[in-house]
Amino acid sequence: MRRLGIDIGGTKTxxxxxxxxxxxxxxxxxxQVPTDPTGDAAAAIVDLARTFGEIDSVGVGxxxxxxxxxxxxxxxxxxxxxxLPLRERVASQMGLPVVVDNDATCAAVAEWRIGAARGVxxxxxxxxxxxxxxxxxxxxRVARGHNGFAGExxxxxxxxxxxxxxxxxxxxxxxxxxxxxxxxxxxxxxxETVVExxxxxxSRATEIVTSFADWVVVGLHNLVNIxxxxxxxxxxxxxxxPEIVELVSTRFAEGEGGHVGRALPSLVAALxxxxxxxxxxxxxxAGD
Amino acid sequence: MRRLGIDIGGTKTxxxxxxxxxxxxxxxxxxQVPTDPTGDAAAAIVDLARTFGEIDSVGVGxxxxxxxxxxxxxxxxxxxxxxLPLRERVASQMGLPVVVDNDATCAAVAEWRIGAARGVxxxxxxxxxxxxxxxxxxxxRVARGHNGFAGExxxxxxxxxxxxxxxxxxxxxxxxxxxxxxxxxxxxxxxETVVExxxxxxSRATEIVTSFADWVVVGLHNLVNIxxxxxxxxxxxxxxxPEIVELVSTRFAEGEGGHVGRALPSLVAALxxxxxxxxxxxxxxAGD
Numbered sequence: 362m363r364r365l366g367i368d369i370g371g372t373k374t375x376x377x378x379x380x381x382x383x384x385x386x387x388x389x390x391x392x393q394v395p396t397d398p399t400g401d402a403a404a405a406i407v408d409l410a411r412t413f414g415e416i417d418s419v420g421v422g423x424x425x426x427x428x429x430x431x432x433x434x435x436x437x438x439x440x441x442x443x444x445l446p447l448r449e450r451v452a453s454q455m456g457l458p459v460v461v462d463n464d465a466t467c468a469a470v471a472e473w474r475i476g477a478a479r480g481v482x483x484x485x486x487x488x489x490x491x492x493x494x495x496x497x498x499x500x501x502r503v504a505r506g507h508n509g510f511a512g513e514x515x516x517x518x519x520x521x522x523x524x525x526x527x528x529x530x531x532x533x534x535x536x537x538x539x540x541x542x543x544x545x546x547x548x549x550x551x552x553e554t555v556v557e558x559x560x561x562x563x564s565r566a567t568e569i570v571t572s573f574a575d576w577v578v579v580g581l582h583n584l585v586n587i588x589x590x591x592x593x594x595x596x597x598x599x600x601x602x603p604e605i606v607e608l609v610s611t612r613f614a615e616g617e618g619g620h621v622g623r624a625l626p627s628l629v630a631a632l633x634x635x636x637x638x639x640x641x642x643x644x645x646x647a648g649d
Numbered sequence: 650m651r652r653l654g655i656d657i658g659g660t661k662t663x664x665x666x667x668x669x670x671x672x673x674x675x676x677x678x679x680x681q682v683p684t685d686p687t688g689d690a691a692a693a694i695v696d697l698a699r700t701f702g703e704i705d706s707v708g709v710g711x712x713x714x715x716x717x718x719x720x721x722x723x724x725x726x727x728x729x730x731x732x733l734p735l736r737e738r739v740a741s742q743m744g745l746p747v748v749v750d751n752d753a754t755c756a757a758v759a760e761w762r763i764g765a766a767r768g769v770x771x772x773x774x775x776x777x778x779x780x781x782x783x784x785x786x787x788x789x790r791v792a793r794g795h796n797g798f799a800g801e802x803x804x805x806x807x808x809x810x811x812x813x814x815x816x817x818x819x820x821x822x823x824x825x826x827x828x829x830x831x832x833x834x835x836x837x838x839x840x841e842t843v844v845e846x847x848x849x850x851x852s853r854a855t856e857i858v859t860s861f862a863d864w865v866v867v868g869l870h871n872l873v874n875i876x877x878x879x880x881x882x883x884x885x886x887x888x889x890x891p892e893i894v895e896l897v898s899t900r901f902a903e904g905e906g907g908h909v910g911r912a913l914p915s916l917v918a919a920l921x922x923x924x925x926x927x928x929x930x931x932x933x934x935a936g937d
Contacts, residue, residue, distance in 0.1 A: 426911060435911070483795040495875075499787045506877025507771040510911050513874040518867055521808045530870070579806055582818070586801040587783075587875060589794025623714060623723070623798050 362417040363389070365410055366643025368464055369423050371438040372396055374405075377636060378413055379643035386475045388640060402442040403450035410455060418458040419451060420646025422467035422638040424494070429509035431461030460646045462505075466512055467641030468631070469496025470503055470649050472594045475640070476632040481591040485584055486631070487514060488597030489577065489605075493535045496641075497588060503649055515539065519579050537576035540599050546573055552599065560604060574608045578616050581609075585626060596631030606630040650705040651677070653698055654931025656752055657711050659726040660684055662693075665924060666701055667931035674763045676928060690730040691738035698743060706746045707739060708934025710755035710926040712782070717797035719749030748934045750793075754800055755929030756919070757784025758791055758937050760882045763928070764920040769879040773872055774919070775802060776885030777865065777893075781823045785876060791937055803827065807867050822871075825864035828887050834861055840887065848892060862896045866904050869897075873914060884919030894918040 364379045378390035390413060397405060410419055425436025431448025452459040469478075469486030478484035482501040488494035493515030497504040504511050515535030516528050523532030524545070536542050540552040547555045547569045558566035581593060595606050610628045633640055641649075652667045666678035678701060685693060698707055713724025719736025740747040757766075757774030766772035770789040776782035781803030785792040792799050803823030804816050811820030812833070824830050828840040835843045835857045846854035869881060883894050898916045921928055929937075 481795065483799075499792050500790055502788055502790075504787050504792075504876070507769065507879035507914065508877055508911055511771075511875065511877040513877075516874040517805070517871040519806055519809050521864075521867055576809075579809055583805040584875075586804040587799065587872075588792075589796055589799040589801075591795035623796055626795065 362647065363415060364418050364420065364643040364647045365413055365416045366420045366467070366639040366641065366646060367406060367409065367422070368467065368638035368642055369396055369402065369421065369439065369442070370464075371398060371424070374409070375636065375639045376409055376413070377639040377643060378416065379640060381644075381647055385479075386640075386644065388636070391636070396439070397441065398439050399441045402439065403445060403447055403454070406451050407454045416457065418646040419455060419460075420467070420642035420644065421447070421451070421459070421461045422464035422642040422645075423461065424464045426510045427461050427463050429505060431459070434461070458646065462509070462642070462645050463494075463496070463512065464638045465494025466496035466503060466505070467639075467645055468494070468596055468633075468637035469498060469512070469594070469641065470644045471633050471637040471641030472596070472631055473498045474644050474649070476637065477594045477629040478592040483588065483590045484592040484594065485588055485590045486594045486596060487581070487584070487600065489539055489595065489600030490597035491540050493539050494597065499588065503645070514580065514584065517580060517583060519576075519583065534576070534580040538573065538580055542576065543570070543573045543599065556599070556602065556605070570605070570608065571612070574605070574612045575616070577609050578612045581613055581628070582616060589623075590626045592627050592629055594629055594631050596637060601631050601634065603630060650935065651703060652706050652708065652931040652935045653701055653704045654708045654755070654927040654929065654934060655694060655697065655710070656755065656926030656930055657684055657690065657709065657727065657730070658752075659686060659712070662697070663924065663927045664697055664701070665927040665931060666704065667928060669932070669935055674928075674932065676924070679924070684727070685729065686727050687729045690727065691733060691735055691742070694739050695742045704745065706934040707743060707748075708755070708930035708932065709735070709739070709747070709749045710752035710930040710933075711749065712752050714798045715749050715751050717793060719747070722749070746934065750797070750930070750933050751782075751784070751800065752926040753782025754784035754791065754793070755927075755933055756782070756884055756921075756925035757786060757800070757882070757929065758932045759921050759925040759929030760884070760919055761786045762932050762937070764925065765882045765917040766880040771876065771878045772880040772882065773876055773878045774882045774884060775869070775872070775888065777826060777883065777888030778828055778885035780827050780829065782885065787876070791933070802868065802872060805868060805871060807864075807871065822864070822868040826861065826868055830864065831858070831861045831887065844887070844890065844893070858893070858896065859900070862893070862900045863904070865897050866900045869901055869916070870904060877911075878914045880915050880917055882917055882919050884925060889919050889922065891918060
């Protein structure tokens, strides 16, 4: 079956067609277009989908809180999809099964189905980018939660009374272990600049990135205590850089995790890169 | 079918027989005996089980980390069961299906099957006692994790660099939101004494218990962001006191949870009291 997956990001929209009869799932077509953040997202999805010829289902991934029926989307990035009955409108116009879900949850599904966490029943995806995204596979199934909002790992408070977070709490993990958090640790220097200096061997940047990695590790150990996953897949702009994954892995293995008597999960780099969200959306559209 | 559930605590062992053909599960027999913490736990379970007449399965709940095969138990309280091949030995002697699991996970199952969280697919149990225990129902199934160690909510760091925890980390939730945490907030006064003074209307004790409740709330909001449950069931010695549940509920509803655009889950008191662990063990022995 040809499964269309669409990942609607703030600036670009990536579409893939996954043929799920090939080796557990294989990307057979792919296209990227700019996102119109304020436009009619349902119409845009339908227009895009029709350019892919015959397809059997549509999955859509979006940054934000997506309800289980796919018909309420809470997002700060895409006013054009906010609270639109998105799933219903696309489904009625296409006459196909349509599922809408959180983009990090989609990425988790992709890495679990054909990526870095293939073959296990319990895995987490943590995307470290501008913010922190999360998705969980629990007992061989996607964990969605009661409303569809599970996996908001970034808003786990790890430093009560700490940095204020746009969500209204203080000390959220995202305030420390994201690109924004790294920039703050660096006194306002852009996270990309800090990472470049770190890769060049700059000692001050190394100190800052190590401190950042330790914040990442605090939250990862929390997730180990909570979920006991076999794999944690790191992705996102920051989280998929091999040098960052290596540093975080080292600190993760050295740190006191509070897991007396248990082996730590494997911390692995995402394999599917920026396509993970779209690929996972295709699997979710197919019933994951 | 008659399902035997055994909850082995540090000082006492509670056994129940659940008839799962009656109204989703009903307790038809019950007995409590002292725990012999250093004795042969497998032999003790077999002896106990044989006093209940004909039974169809055995479930055992134990405080500690229990592996998925029930054959490795990491516990600080019960040297007599530690790393014993407990499940295997009981099963071979009884000739019955036997499952061993964490006691808080058992309690979660009981409250989900016939207690406060009946009828939903996503629920958490948080027991506030000497420490913090946890169990999760995700998508209508018990979340066990890769090794069987999921639900160790108490070792989620909420105050990085804070109070040292016996687990080796600092700032674990358990260091603040448990009986031990309450005693520490009270400058060493026993948690039971503080609660009694609070119930008597003492203003200093009210301040301390409110501060304790706010620490409970920090972790609960974290779990909402992570799991998005329909219900959170509070149990355990401290967590099942109605006045504590009421205070925590009020602070939970007032607090900034970081859940923009979502309804909060229902925070409810456990219904099954001290029998929850044994009842849940019976359900787990029956295949939950």
